[in-house]
Amino acid sequence: MSHSKHLIAPSILAADFADLGKDIRMVNESQADWFHIDIMDGVFVPNISFGFPVMQAIAKHAQKPLDVHLMIVDPDRYLQTCKDNGAAIITVHYEACTHLHRTLAAIKELGCKAGVALNPHTPVHLLKDIIQDIDLVCLMSVNPGFGGQKFIRQTYRKIEELRGLAAGINDSLLIEIDGGVSLDNAGQLLKAGADVLVAGSFVFNSYTPLETVKALKEVDPFLQKA
């Protein structure tokens, strides 16, 4: 791993959209590292979340980097807009990019970190010839489109395989896990090699979100049972 401590990225998808300011302040004050921003188009995924004007409003108040997860077809059309509205990391879906190498180059050209997300059914080995060009791989541990779904256990093996694939080629690669993350699986995910944990409903549906973020941040993978 590239750093000693894992990162926590609360997903705003599970925040109170009628009182976003409160939830943004919570993340600012918490031990979270990034804001995870889910943009959906109703085409790539069967849901629509919010668009760039809302993201811009979030960016105005967020004191931490915006980790933007584009669940949209043809993301190339929106990379500049995404950057202009405050993205620090832009993640596109492997399944939505015909010319992934070109898309990643365009993201970096904008000065953002470049991420690639894989749907649960997409094998890790498809990244073999592009792994050196990726800053972050987001492994979807649910089918993208909705918060609050059940974690898919195959993800553990995908993390290990991806860490192996990147070894010696891209050792600073960040592996992010998105979907169904909670204190039940955080330790095992980190032990398998994850660096970034996205958590939506587990954080925002908890009675004490600040404490929940702290608990996720303090999970120690070395205390995990085999």
Ligand code: DX5
């Ligand atoms: C799903 C999104 C996730 C979602 C995770 O399409 O990419 O970021 O917000 O939500 P939870 O943590 O509730 O599974």
Ligand code: ZN
């Ligand atoms: Zn996401």
